Every structure is written in structure tokens, then in C-alpha cells.
Amino acid sequence: MAQAVFSFVGGTTGRWQITHMAAVIGAPLEAVSRLDILNVALASLPNGAAWMLRGETDDAQYMHPVERAALAALQPPLDRAEATCAALIPIKKATRWWALTQHERRTIFEEQAHHMEIGMQYLPAVARRLHYCRDLNTPFDFLTWFEYAPEHADAFEVLTSRLRATEEWGYMEREIDIRLTRL
Numbered sequence: 001m002a003q004a005v006f007s008f009v010g011g012t013t014g015r016w017q018i019t020h021m022a023a024v025i026g027a028p029l030e031a032v033s034r035l036d037i038l039n040v041a042l043a044s045l046p047n048g049a050a051w052m053l054r055g056e057t058d059d060a061q062y063m064h065p066v067e068r069a070a071l072a073a074l075q076p077p078l079d080r081a082e083a084t085c086a087a088l089i090p091i092k093k094a095t096r097w098w099a100l101t102q103h104e105r106r107t108i109f110e111e112q113a114h115h116m117e118i119g120m121q122y123l124p125a126v127a128r129r130l131h132y133c134r135d136l137n138t139p140f141d142f143l144t145w146f147e148y149a150p151e152h153a154d155a156f157e158v159l160t161s162r163l164r165a166t167e168e169w170g171y172m173e174r175e176i177d178i179r180l181t182r183l
Ligand code: HEM
Pocket: 059, 060, 061, 062, 063, 071, 089, 091, 093, 115, 116, 118, 119, 120, 122, 123, 126, 127, 128, 130, 142, 144, 146, 159, 160, 163
């Protein structure tokens, strides 16, 4: 996958209005009213913004070829007209997660937590993009972004509750749940 860099800017401008912000685990982020998403690596915080998080798309680490094909067949694109709801969920995993081998992490991620198996049940209602930022000098390892239509908002709540009840979530050190609607 070609890498693409995105900057998520929390402040008073941008296409997305923030409806809810909560720290699920760990320290909160400063509450803001709007989010702007830019397809560039901003070097510094724009004037008037409270925070900026950067992440880049990259090759998946744990997916087997069959899973990759199944996901590609089902996953919808971002920016669908009807998908006016979104979630930005920045996540940092604990040091003991990163101390595991790739094989051990994959085992927890899929064979125990069934992350992809659960997630795929919510496609094509939910569109997603995963951004990696562990190496970008930010307070998070991942910025997860999801878009869905209002009629799938309840299903999205069920999805997040199911994932948060898994073994994988025992390795979370910080998780912020930010919900948005498109202006
Ligand atoms: C919409 C349904 C979902 C699907 C289909 C899905 C699928 C995936 C896939 C395929 C990966 C990458 C696996 C790899 O690197 O090979 C992934 C990673 C990840 N997902 Fe999901 N996911 C979904 C929902 C969620 C939700 C709701 C959250 C947060 C609450 C989340 C958080 C993450 C995180 C943090 C990672 C990175 C894990 C790591 O590399 O340690 N996902 N997901």
C-alpha cells in the first residue's frame, strides 16, 4: 500500500463537528468543537488549534492473504454521501504489547480477540482507515477513523463494546473516543 500521511487537527474549524469526546482509558485530550483532516504532514499546530495528531497509512501487519482479500471485497470507501457520522479513536498500546513477538501479537489480535472476524461483521456499513503513528513522535500508536450512516450508529456502539471486551483491549494504555458528524 502506498503510504499517505494525514493530520487530524482539533480546534474550531474543519468539516467535522465533534459531538462527543471521552477518555476510555488514560488521559483525555482537550475538548474541542471541530476537527479538520488534512492529507499532509503539518509541521506545527495551526493557529487557534488545541491539538494535532499525525498518522500514516501502511501495510497491514497481521493479515493473512485470504483475510486481506476478504476485507478488500467487503470494505466500502470513505466519504460516502450517507456516511455523515464518524469516530476518531486514537490508541496507545502498553509496552508489554510491543514486547511480544509479531506471532504472539497476531495470536492475541485474531485467534483470541477475533478483531477482524468481529470487525468484518460490520462491513460494508462502516468504512475505516487505520493510521500508524508509533514512530511519528506522537502520544499514540494508532489513529483509527471510521465513517457510517446515522442508521448504523447503534451497530457501531455494539462493535466498539465487543472489541473493548476482548483480550486485545487488556493491552490498551490510552484510548480516546471522539464522535463526529459532518457539516
Ligand atoms: C469496522 C470494523 C473493523 C474492521 C473490519 C477492523 C479491521 C482491522 C484490521 C484488518 C486491522 C489491521 C490488521 C493488520 O495490521 O494486519 C485492524 C487494526 C486495528 N484496529 Fe480494527 N477493525 C475494525 C474496527 C475497529 C474499531 C472500532 C477499533 C477501535 C475501537 C479498532 C482498532 C484497531 C486498532 C488499534 C488496530 C491496530 C492494532 C495493532 O496493530 O496492534 N478497529 N483492524
